[in-house]
Amino acid sequence: MTQIGIFFGTDSGTTRLIAKKLAKLLGAAAAKPVNINRCSADELLQYDALILGTPAYGIDELPGLNTRIAEPSWHEFMPQVAGRSLSGKRIALFGLGDQEKYPDRFAHSLIHLYRWAVAGGADVVGQWPQDGYQFEHSPALVDGRFVGLIIDQRSQSLLTDERLQRWVAQIAPALTAAAQPETL
Ligand SMILES: Cc1cc2nc3c(=O)[nH]c(=O)nc-3n(C[C@H](O)[C@H](O)[C@H](O)COP(=O)(O)O)c2cc1C
Numbered sequence: 001m002t003q004i005g006i007f008f009g010t011d012s013g014t015t016r017l018i019a020k021k022l023a024k025l026l027g028a029a030a031a032k033p034v035n036i037n038r039c040s041a042d043e044l045l046q047y048d049a050l051i052l053g054t055p056a057y058g059i060d061e062l063p064g065l066n067t068r069i070a071e072p073s074w075h076e077f078m079p080q081v082a083g084r085s086l087s088g089k090r091i092a093l094f095g096l097g098d099q100e101k102y103p104d105r106f107a108h109s110l111i112h113l114y115r116w117a118v119a120g121g122a123d124v125v126g127q128w129p130q131d132g133y134q135f136e137h138s139p140a141l142v143d144g145r146f147v148g149l150i151i152d153q154r155s156q157s158l159l160t161d162e163r164l165q166r167w168v169a170q171i172a173p174a175l176t177a178a179a180q181p182e183t184l
């Protein structure tokens with residue numbers, strides 16, 4: 001696929017909103033964002049460049065019926081792609097959370113997408129600094145950086161658009177190159 005695939009999970013719609021903002025910033029380079037509960041494994045795996053987003057629900061898990069959200073989500077989707085090779089794919093991750101209400105497990109769900117991507121052999125891009133956030137603990141940190149962009153629409157919504165713009169500038173060259181490799 002010559003476009004960047006964008007897939008998200010959501011309960012109350014915020015992660016969908018962020019996915020749409022990302023698609024708008026990327027323009028023609030990105031496909032229309034798809035809710036993960038409305039796609040097959042093959043639909044996702046057809047892309048060489050991916051942006052995957054999840055909100056944080058539950059404790060140390062991906063959102064889904066297990067975390068009492070209204071519809072199936074990443075938790076139900078992951079078994080379809082667990083163990084599949086992601087070699088040659090470039091993946092950027094974004095996670096939503098609420099640092100004021102959940103400072104002890106801020107944006108934790110994102111780490112599960114990261115571990116799956118790394119285990120499959122993908123090149124994960126778009127790591128993000130923790131400066132500007134206030135929390136006690138986040139499992140989404142590896143080597144002191146978030147494994148992807150973290151958005152907090154509950155307590156820092158005024159920072160969202162600027163964060164999105166900066167992150168897209170950071171990831172767009174790498175994702176576009178993966179989606180449209182030069183032909184020999
Ligand atoms: C029941 C519930 C549990 C949540 N648990 C966490 C959490 O553990 N960590 C966190 O950072 N945010 C947590 N949040 C905040 C959500 O991740 C955040 O509001 C997110 O933007 C929701 O995204 P959505 O509208 O796409 O579902 C929780 C929110 C609710 C309502």
